[in-house]
Amino acid sequence: MKIFTWIIVLLAVFLGAIMLPGNTFAQAGRLEVTDVVDVATASSTVIEIPTPTPAPRQDLTEESVETVEPFKKLLDSQGLNSIWPLNPIKYAIRQAVDAQVPPNTIVLLLLLPGVAALIAAARHLIGLRGFGIFLPAALAVTFVATGPVVGIALFLIIVFVSTSFRIILRRTKVKLQYLPRMALLLHFVVLGILLVLFAAPLIQRPEISNVSIFPVLVLVLLAEDFSRVQLGKSAKVAVNLTFETLLLALASYVFLTTKGVQEFALLNPEIWILAIIFFDIVLGKYVGLRIMELWRFKKLISR
Numbered sequence: 001m002k003i004f005t006w007i008i009v010l011l012a013v014f015l016g017a018i019m020l021p022g023n024t025f026a027q028a029g030r031l032e033v034t035d036v037v038d039v040a041t042a043s044s045t046v047i048e049i050p051t052p053t054p055a056p057r058q059d060l061t062e063e064s065v066e067t068v069e070p071f072k073k074l075l076d077s078q079g080l081n082s083i084w085p086l087n088p089i090k091y092a093i094r095q096a097v098d099a100q101v102p103p104n105t106i107v108l109l110l111l112l113p114g115v116a117a118l119i120a121a122a123r124h125l126i127g128l129r130g131f132g133i134f135l136p137a138a139l140a141v142t143f144v145a146t147g148p149v150v151g152i153a154l155f156l157i158i159v160f161v162s163t164s165f166r167i168i169l170r171r172t173k174v175k176l177q178y179l180p181r182m183a184l185l186l187h188f189v190v191l192g193i194l195l196v197l198f199a200a201p202l203i204q205r206p207e208i209s210n211v212s213i214f215p216v217l218v219l220v221l222l223a224e225d226f227s228r229v230q231l232g233k234s235a236k237v238a239v240n241l242t243f244e245t246l247l248l249a250l251a252s253y254v255f256l257t258t259k260g261v262q263e264f265a266l267l268n269p270e271i272w273i274l275a276i277i278f279f280d281i282v283l284g285k286y287v288g289l290r291i292m293e294l295w296r297f298k299k300l301i302s303r
Helices: 002-019 022-039 065-077 090-099 103-126 134-146 148-172 178-203 213-230 235-257 259-267 269-285 291-296 300-302
Strands: none
Touching: 022 148, 065 090, 065 103, 065 213, 065 259, 090 103, 090 269, 103 235, 103 259, 103 269, 103 291, 134 178, 134 235, 148 178, 148 213, 148 291, 178 213, 235 259, 259 269, 291 300
């Protein structure tokens, strides 16, 4: 039951963060203006203080003017030499963009091998485990589409539903074959996500009500991978794997949303692709202890 308790606590924290009213500071600003107007009754002019609007979050998964135009301007500002031998991919990218291929899609595809290399390095060199490479990478793309807070909350809901489903089947001693069990699990996961979407008008968070089908579909499909990895694991191991998966996904999210990385990959695709290949090969040649293993066995190593 420990994993169940931890998941409930984490889910409550993130749902509480989502449900915090976003207009608290705006209300405070309006109260201050009202007080000033009450004091200065002699003046008939009310000074309105404009409420600052936050900059829109960049979403690489959507084709919007805010996302596409900066990349197009960046490509137009780069001068190119002859196509061979150093610039074939640069010219291919420009031809694709001229043919109405969204540049944000190209950037996201170029960055995905870097995300995989980052996760592989974190697992192979540092010793973080997580649920494979695909699941943290897919979560990172989902965080780009939904924002990290909403994405983590939806992920914890899926973890909660998957764990509850396993516990209920175990307690009721209902034995099902693997494929029907996974189909039933996806059914309950979809119901859990639907409940969150139905509650969006009540908690007044537009980032939940405006979430697109793509991140929701990815998260629902990840429920099968999460449930499969959980099989045969203890509660402590499952909680640690979930936490480390979130760490890897958040690190990958920061990597995907870093403007400098996006611009370098788009303007220098040949260097970027070769550098990722070289990094993966060098990483694969390393057969020593991981950093966390060095820390765990430091007493034995020092002898």
